[in-house]
Amino acid sequence: MTNVKKLFVKTYGCQMNVYDSERMATAMGASGYELTDAADQADMILLNTCHIREKAAEKIYSELGRLKPLKTANPDLKIGVAGCVAQAEGEEIMRRQPLVDIVVGPQAYHRLPAMARQADSGAKVIDTEFPAEDKFDYLPRGPKMKRAPAAFLTVQEGCDKFCAFCVVPYTRGAEVSRPAGRILAEARDLVERGVAEITLLGQNVNAYHGSADDGDWTLAQLIRALAKVDGLERIRFTTSHPNDMSDDLIAAHGEVDKLMPYLHLPVQSGSDRILKAMNRKHTAESYLRLVERIRAARPDLLLSGDFIVGFPGETEADFNDTLALVNEVNYGQAYSFKYSSRPGTPAAEKTEASDVDKSDRLARLQTLLTTQQKAAQDGMVGRDVKVLFEKTGRLDGQLVGKSEYLHAVFANCDAARIGEVVPVRIVKSVRNSLAGEVI
Ligand code: 5AD
Ligand code: SF4
Numbered sequence: 224m225t226n227v228k229k230l231f232v233k234t235y236g237c238q239m240n241v242y243d244s245e246r247m248a249t250a251m252g253a254s255g256y257e258l259t260d261a262a263d264q265a266d267m268i269l270l271n272t273c274h275i276r277e278k279a280a281e282k283i284y285s286e287l288g289r290l291k292p293l294k295t296a297n298p299d300l301k302i303g304v305a306g307c308v309a310q311a312e313g314e315e316i317m318r319r320q321p322l323v324d325i326v327v328g329p330q331a332y333h334r335l336p337a338m339a340r341q342a343d344s345g346a347k348v349i350d351t352e353f354p355a356e357d358k359f360d361y362l363p364r365g366p367k368m369k370r371a372p373a374a375f376l377t378v379q380e381g382c383d384k385f386c387a388f389c390v391v392p393y394t395r396g397a398e399v400s401r402p403a404g405r406i407l408a409e410a411r412d413l414v415e416r417g418v419a420e421i422t423l424l425g426q427n428v429n430a431y432h433g434s435a436d437d438g439d440w441t442l443a444q445l446i447r448a449l450a451k452v453d454g455l456e457r458i459r460f461t462t463s464h465p466n467d468m469s470d471d472l473i474a475a476h477g478e479v480d481k482l483m484p485y486l487h488l489p490v491q492s493g494s495d496r497i498l499k500a501m502n503r504k505h506t507a508e509s510y511l512r513l514v515e516r517i518r519a520a521r522p523d524l525l526l527s528g529d530f531i532v533g534f535p536g537e538t539e540a541d542f543n544d545t546l547a548l549v550n551e552v553n554y555g556q557a558y559s560f561k562y563s564s565r566p567g568t569p570a571a572e573k574t575e576a577s578d579v580d581k582s583d584r585l586a587r588l589q590t591l592l593t594t595q596q597k598a599a600q601d602g603m604v605g606r607d608v609k610v611l612f613e614k615t616g617r618l619d620g621q622l623v624g625k626s627e628y629l630h631a632v633f634a635n636c637d638a639a640r641i642g643e644v645v646p647v648r649i650v651k652s653v654r655n656s657l658a659g660e661v662i
Pocket of ligand 1: 275562564
């Protein structure tokens with residue numbers, strides 16, 4: 224083919240954006256575009272954006288500003304903004320930055336090829352609708368290209384929880400689950416392409432309730448069905464809300480071998496007063512009891528969490544409740560953030576300021592979380608784990624992959640074993656990874 228066009232995609236934010244970027248690339252692939260790593264060679268540049276915390280939109284505007292010379296050098300270059308900033312800002316993006324040709328919200332990606340054709344004929348195109356149909360239905364799968372051993376698969380999108388600080392219910396819309404049959408078909412297709420591990424994605428993944436022939440399935444039912452797919456070795460899911468951690472999902476952690484012993488279960492705060500103000504609809508105590516029940520089902524489970532410090536009105540006492548909760552839970556992995564006011568969210572209306580420097584609280588929380596994380600990682604030394612090797616390592620002869628606990632592990636191993644789950648003895652804990660020896 225002579226008229227292959229080049230597409231450059233830059234992805235910001237969460238794993239769902241990584242997944243969406245891949246699917247957009249596939250959809251554009253069917254329209255004659257192939258991916259390039261070089262923005263200056265591209266016929267189309269797509270920024271897949273994130274709006275979860277402050278300055279995300281400003282960052283996109285400065286990034287767009289930096290693309291100006293490319294547009295000057297190649298007036299045919301088309302520039303698109305996708306993702307949550309596209310959804311939140313809409314046509315404002317084109318007003319502020321006229322070099323943008325396409326604005327496409329996360330629910331309209333199946334329309335991207337058609338939008339690109341309109342843009343090619345000189346139009347400015349915007350689509351931030353929330354259609355009723357499954358956007359992934361319309362994304363062609365493309366030829367059976369080999370894939371990396373670990374892949375993401377979106378099973379639900381959007382969120383009905385309306386935590387007071389969060390833009391997701393507005394940018395991604397109401398919670399929608401994909402039908403179970405489509406997910407199983409996509410999983411089988413991924414396995415045929417060499418995928419051994421699938422992470423099921425959703426903003427509120429454990430609220431999954433997709434339709435199947437025998438009624439709506441829970442996430443646990445979906446996981447049990449996926450576990451029967453030959454060649455699929457590992458299943459993970461993220462991100463979960465404590466209130467949707469149902470009994471059958473907890474039981475699955477104890478019963479389904481392919482379900483990995485790692486759970487991302489954000490709590491956000493350890494103070495009941497702040498949890499209430501955040502509209503989290505759970506307490507510190509109910510979260511702790513839940514963690515107990517999950518650990519009873521799967522004692523070696525590694526728990527991960529998200530935390531926000533400096534939510535409006537957070538006092539030193541509230542913050543200490545968070546530290547106390549962290550001490551009680553003992554996290555193996557965690558993400559913590561300074562509260563960032565998001566326009567349009569209920570919390571943004573609050574004028575109460577927290578009484579202390581957010582940076583200071585964040586530093587204290589991170590010191591504690593880092594200690595726990597390091598202890599969990601160091602505790603792996605001497606243990607035998609199973610590693611799914613994903614790629615070659617930094618040194619000759621090395622492969623790197625992930626253990627069942629999502630620790631990065633490197634070991635000397637034949638490159639032919641990339642994509643295989645290999646027993647490895649952990650011999651050393653280094654900065655952000657573990658050194659192992661193949662058993
Ligand atoms: N400010 C700070 N952190 C936030 N998060 C979501 N919204 C905000 C906000 N406005 C964090 C939460 C969530 C994670 C994905 O991002 O901890 O779990
Ligand atoms: Fe946002 Fe998660 Fe709360 Fe939904 S459950 S509103 S995605 S923080």
